[in-house]
Amino acid sequence: MSILEGVESVLGMFGEGRHEISFNDVMDEFGLAKSSASRLLAQMVRYRLLDLHPATRRYRPGMLLIRAAQAATQAHPLDQQCREILATLSDSTGFTAYLSMLDGTDTVVLQRLNGSNPVQVLSPPGARRPAFTTAMGRVLLSRLTEAEFHARYGVAGDTSLPQAPAGCPATVGELRERVATALHERSAVAINEGMPGIGAVATTLADPVSGDVRGLCLSFTAMQVSQAQAATLRDTLVRAVASVGQRIGDPLWRAAGNAISR
Incomplete structure (x- = not known):
């Protein structure tokens, strides 16, 4: 799975109506090794596609993604x-x-x-x-x-x-x-x-x-x-x-x- 395929797959989980996802959700759903899932999610957090809640350790759509979605609908x-x-x-x-x-x-x-x-x-x-x-x-x-x-x-x-x-x-x-x-x-x-x-x-x-x-x-x-x-x-x-x-x-x-x- 390429990095872009991974990003598309993770973002698609929110398209199914989920508001948050966990590290295990990503591993289980796509059959990724722990190291691969960790690397993918870390990159998405770094580039503000995801936000990691410090207390729950669950991932939510990041600010870059939210702003892009708002711009798309408002435009x-x-x-x-x-x-x-x-x-x-x-x-x-x-x-x-x-x-x-x-x-x-x-x-x-x-x-x-x-x-x-x-x-x-x-x-x-x-x-x-x-x-x-x-x-x-x-x-x-x-x-x-x-x-x-x-x-x-x-x-x-x-x-x-x-x-x-x-x-x-x-x-x-x-x-x-x-x-x-x-x-x-x-x-x-x-x-x-x-x-x-x-x-x-x-x-x-x-x-x-x-x-x-x-x-x-x-x-x-x-x-x-x-x-x-x-x-x-x-x-x-x-x-x-x-x-x-x-x-x-x-x-x-x-x-x-x-x-x-x-």
């Missing part, structure tokens, strides 16, 4: 427009706001904006969740073509989804129906699905030139918001995103037309 014009929408809504509601993208069958958090409410729903940037378990995931899946959806989940509707939590689709067919609803409504609401006690409203925005799609979400505890309030919150999010979507030429929102403005 994208679509991400900047999404952040402005989410900042406004988070400030007005007090709820946690998330900007995410779809990676295979997972959602990945790109940015998080903490609200002012004393009870916050917090997942760090880089956190991953199975797309079928969340409102965010289902609106992102609704942007896929039929062929793209089948490539990820297969065509058999009775195929079971892995360890489906209560309230979530249990089969590919059920997921397809929920995704079709998200496409029709251009949004999704999920309360006590996937994460008990947690609720969220979500929608999407796409760059008509690059085709990049982002998911925008407001998250809250289930006891903070009733079903009726969640529906109102969803409508507020949709109107805010529709306005920008129509301005930048996102086909989904251009097609929505007058139905959104009423």
